[in-house]
Amino acid sequence: MVNTDGQLYTIEGFAAGLIMIMTAYLVVSATSVYTAGDTHISDMQLEQLGSDALKIMATPASTGEISPLQKIIEVTPVGTDNATFGKMFGNLTNSKTGFGTDHIQFIASVSYRNKTDDSVSIYRLNSTRNLAGGEHAVRTTKWVIVNKKLPPSAPFAEDRAVLVEVLMWRD
Amino acid sequence: MTDDRGNLSVDFLAGFTIFLLAFIWVIAMIPGLLIGLQAYTIDYDAVAYRTGVILAEDPGWPVAPAWESFGDPQKYNVTRFGLAISKDTPNILSQDKVNRFFNVSTTNPSVGFIYPDDYQKRAIFGDFPYRFRISLRDLDNYRTRTVGEQLPDDYGYIRRVVKIKGTSNATINKSYMTSHSYIKTDNATTHVFSILINNTKLLSEIRDPAYQIDPSREQLLITVADLSSICPGTAITLNNVKIYKLDSGIYSNVPLPASNNPFVDGSSTRLPSSWPGIPAPVNNNVTIKFNPQYIDSMKAQNSQIFIAMRFDVSPACTFLNNTQAVPDYNNLVGKDTFENLNTTPFDYNYHPDNVTQPKLRDAVLAVAVWSGETVAAPMTALFSDDFESATTPDDWTPQSGWSDPWYGTPHYGNSSVVLRDQPTYITKTIPTAGYADISVSFEMGTQLSGAVFATAEWSSDGGTTWNLLKQINNGDPEDNNALYPFAYQLPAGADNNPAFTLRFSLVNANAGDRAFIDNVIVGGNPY
Amino acid sequence: MARLNDDAQWIILMGFLISFSFFFLALIINQSTVVGQTTAESVIEFPKNDIRDLVGVITTNTSRSNTTVVNSDITVISLHRKNAVVRYSLIQPNPPVDLHSYASIHYNNGVTTYYENWTSL
């Protein structure tokens, strides 16, 4: 008499294994790899940091003073670089509470309106370096009221609202 | 019939092995399946963001009276932490709120807020027991304050740039007294000096809470200095300080609780409750520092507060006196005294000659959130010394007598320690048994000339060999008579080491060279 | 032995059980992948900082932001650089009758419309 018990164990082991592997295959191929959410989180963090730093720079240290940001824009001729901005902004955004510093790069520019034709001109205020292709940046902005000749050819200085825009990214 | 028992078991083994192999293979695929799943960090980031917003942009709850004014017994009334001065001034933090927030205890409910329970309910929110670490680094003061645990590898994070509103203060020194004719030519033994805090004016002249002097929310600091130089040789006692409140034309005398007693001669403790029964002898200066809660409890928003300080001098002399000499100080009548042509109280106002105005300092606030077990228990410093003791650095080994407590600039708290005038050092052995990941932080600064330098070093063998941590040379940026923070993570040689030693030295020094050290902290993770 | 031995069927049952649990796990994972993203995006999408900044610049120093030049600066630059339609008007204090200044500020970027009537402290 041939004993068939043995074959049954083997066959059923095979069957169970096959079922599991098939399911695993289907399941793995059906679920997607999805990393989009993370980039938005870090964008948000960077944006918040930059917007905070600009806000702090636009806040005078004590009453009666003018804010550092307003001063920087007022003293810097249109089109020239202002290193004070870079130093201050870099210090505020790169400082951490623990050891070491962050590595945040930025390009800061100022937008103003031309009174004659309502067009908007932009000039660069300061930057750490240029944005290389493929780097992931965010933009933060801050309104400042300055007393300045805008555009530089304007006959007199008056109170103007300008928008400071900072494009920032991590190394 | 043959016995088939053996047959069965070989076959069973074969079938079961195939099943197991397939099972293991399938299980091995699960991590790959979970790659795309990063909801946990996203969640942590969102919680960190929320906490950051609450701390940086919200004044907390309750607002009036402000939550930070609740003492530890009533801290259960605090429902939400928030460090902003008001809801209209996001990112501008109040120093008092910051101080109260970072007043943390790990165990003792009567000392401060307890990590993590008190904070979870009021700053992190959510039923989930998140772990966290909140630090605030005062960029202008080189100070970092932290509540929470050591960071794990993976956590949600947000960093906010903020400003901290400093407090205002006034120092009334001899030149100020002279120029304002506070030193009257009445050769008497009893003198009254009065100070006016006009709340109505303070709150209406500047309306932006970020720059406002608001005595009911922020501490005022008034120092009457240079008393010993007014009439040398006379003995001065501070006999009493009376507080009068002028509210809708009516003067009332408000008792001064002992918890708001003045400080005398730079002491760090207030005059005891036995004062003014036993008048306090004064050598040089008197400092008045009222708790905002005290002013707030007077409902002083619309009132003027007069502080009348009575000094007794012996022998009689021409002394500080700007208040109409009233025969009976014990029964002062507000109207007669303060609305008198001969009374010109010192006005605590927005004039920069009178009062150093509150200044906003830059700071960075970081919130990290995670969950689960952290490697380290709540951060415990293995060793710390802020050199506040009068005989500092008593528990260090001074090489010679040339290391002393230093009350001048620079120091934190009461004092730092100074190494001075000749080559000298202090050392301290701090056993790190049972701890790994040793970190050292301290604040150091110098005032050097010539080829002199100051060093901070550590040793793993009790001082036979030294490893340099920081050296400040003459002319370095740190060589400007200020303290700078330094922090170092030490290599494994410092771990679990009973002979771990720190040393601060002043090398090649001559008379006049100084090195200052403060706030030495050694930390580690228990094994 | 005349009867089929069915002792081994628990193995196949186990296979099924594991397969099903695996399948459900995958379904749940598929559902959860998009959750976090929306929170981050909604934070970015809502122009809280922009609005705060705008209201701040208009209200912190009302005498400076009241000029027609500054008003059109803000309106035009908002539209050019921030894609937002902004309009505001200010009423300066009139001492001693009224010590407060007032502003009405309107902001619309197509997604968020914001309107504020502000009175100085």
Add this chain to the structure above:
Amino acid sequence: MAALVTMRINDKGVSEAIGFMLIFGMVIVGIGLVTLYGYPLLLQQQVSADEKIMEKNMIVLQNDIKSLAYKAVPFKETSLKIGGGSLTVYDSSYSTPSSTIEINDNGNNPYIPPFTPGELRYESMSAQTDIALQNGAVVLRRHVEPGSVMLAEPRWFFDSATNTVVFNLIKITSDTIMSKEGIGTVQMRLVGEPSYSAAPPIPNGQAIKLVYTPTPSGGRQDYSVAWDNYIIKTFDNPPYISMTKSGGPPGSGTPVTYTLTNNGSSDMTLVIKIFEVNIKSL
């Protein structure tokens, strides 16, 4: 074992071979049923999952485009899995555009040259569905049904407080024809400064005419129904704007003209901004 055997009552009539065949047959039938019904069901599930995932992916891409256009961020990239179909970029100059938009004044004089947005399109092979990211909107169209749906809206708006109509047109360009299946990284960048035109104010009673020309009749890429719903919802704002529609109907492949007449008391401002987004790679 011997004891066990003796306890069996009667197994003579039971054939071991037949029993085995019975069980074996049942297993085979079971497997057959699963293959016949279960597996297609599973595939169906997977297809609709692919589609759902792609809908979300397209919204993620739309968010990237929003960042580029409205936040003036120079560069964005997103990794995503394109399942069950392919993602293709159609340059703005593609010869049979899925739509052409013209904005004219009262006298049919154009404010801008005819605008073809170009698009990023996901074409599902099995679900017979297209999802397109065009002009800042995400639209979906099933081949078997006539209509189309807008999954995410572009940022066109009317601000009644200032009586301003804003059209943000987004042009998608690419240097080469690109298509991708499987896991891909969509890299896009903002080209230049947005072109901005503020037309002369439109007084009360005057109108703006928006002409939407879909792909010719019978074309699979006719999204005019979705756009029609959106335009009506956004700009039909009585009492400020009275809107009339002519041509069409949407879905028939013929141009639809929307006339937006200023009914407000003040002049209406029209703002048209054109952003160019270049898809660098897929």
